[in-house]
Amino acid sequence: MQFRHSDAIWQAFPELRAGALYLDAIHADADVETAIAAFSTIAEARLSLAQEGEFPEIQAWRRGFSRMGLKPTQYRSASEALLRRFRQEHGLPRLHPLVDLCNAISLAFAIPIAAFDTEQITGDLEVRRAGGHETYLTFGGEIEHPEVNEVIFADGAERAHARRWTNRQSGLSAVRQQTRSVLIVAEALHATAGEDIGRLVATLSEALAHHWAVQPKTAMLSLASPRFEF
Template sequence: MTVRFRHADPVWAAFPELSAGVLYAAGVDAPADTRRRAAGYTDRAVARLARASEGEFPEVLAWRRTFSRMGVKPTQYRSASESLLRRLRKEGALPRIHPLVDLCNAVSVAYAVPVAVLDVDRITGPLLEVRPARGDETYTAFGGGVERPAPGEVTFVDSAGRAHARRWTHRQSGHSAVGAHTGRVLVVAEAMHDGGAETVAEVLKTVEEEVAAHWAATTATAVLTPAAPEFVFGH
């Protein structure tokens, strides 16, 4: 089955500054060691953090403004990139989760924009949409509990009404988190800052090159805009 990924029209209308890019990759289930390459990206973030805290980064400030406009307290719920940068600054390292997730997290801190990685086989098609929640969606937390997104919060929702990320923070649900069983992924990078389109394009290029180098996977990418809002994947 093919799946369409898109941002709903109200999202584009409310946040015209959004820059979004997606990558689909099949064949990422082979063992791979991404530690050396991930460390290179992490080092770039460490060097930047030595000059200023993540709260001063234009990329982070733009997401904080976005959260405030959604009615979400930006210091209570942080974008995934801000959370990772904060952890890196405080602890000097990022958590190790999965070779691909670790790599994407490192790329995320290097560019200071959130990068989500979803297990495609845990998404129910034919549509995965970034849209305001209605309040009847279900979200599986990493601890296994089930939550209901608040009406209006921006979330990734599939055709079964399952939310794969809440509050636009790009933190994946426990249901679609990448693990040892994962063979196909959807990577989503989004930015809100001035120059975000160039950043997202560079993130996509970087992730595609790394995936090809480590897994020889089949990939497809797209930069999404209001005029071209959909990406079809999973052939």
């Protein structure tokens, strides 16, 4: 199985930096609360100085959404949505230890992180422009079709596992109690994205190894090396 961004995405967003991790020994019994508290403290300290909309990581995604023809205050990157909710509610709901850990690290880095149950993905997964015929399953169980040219995570069965790039994941491949194998993707567009994605991947890899006792396979992706095989 492979994960990649299409050449067209790299060409349209040359500032993109991405990291990917794969782990095949996930379970829902890990205790990640101490780690969540530590990463949340980092986010709280940063939010005490400025709101998330002033962060360069968030501003870069807003510009990216504008270039995709989206209103950035109507459709927010996942990291901005998490930070906004965290600032307003002083916490996030618990969903699954892996998802909760990824969300906390996303808060600390202000970078969107997506986690996919690979058993629900057919063939390879590619970030590309949509043709408009692909199917997307909402968390409410409804079927949608992405807009033509919308950036999606598409698999070999023409199913969209995320819409509007980093805006919204699909309910189909969401991590659940029975999930065992996971692909995690982090993407950024800001000026220091390469350095920050590298730190994020290292931080997340260490946390995954600690809590699930398995070293994940990792990769840094670029136009020159766009594929992650796992």
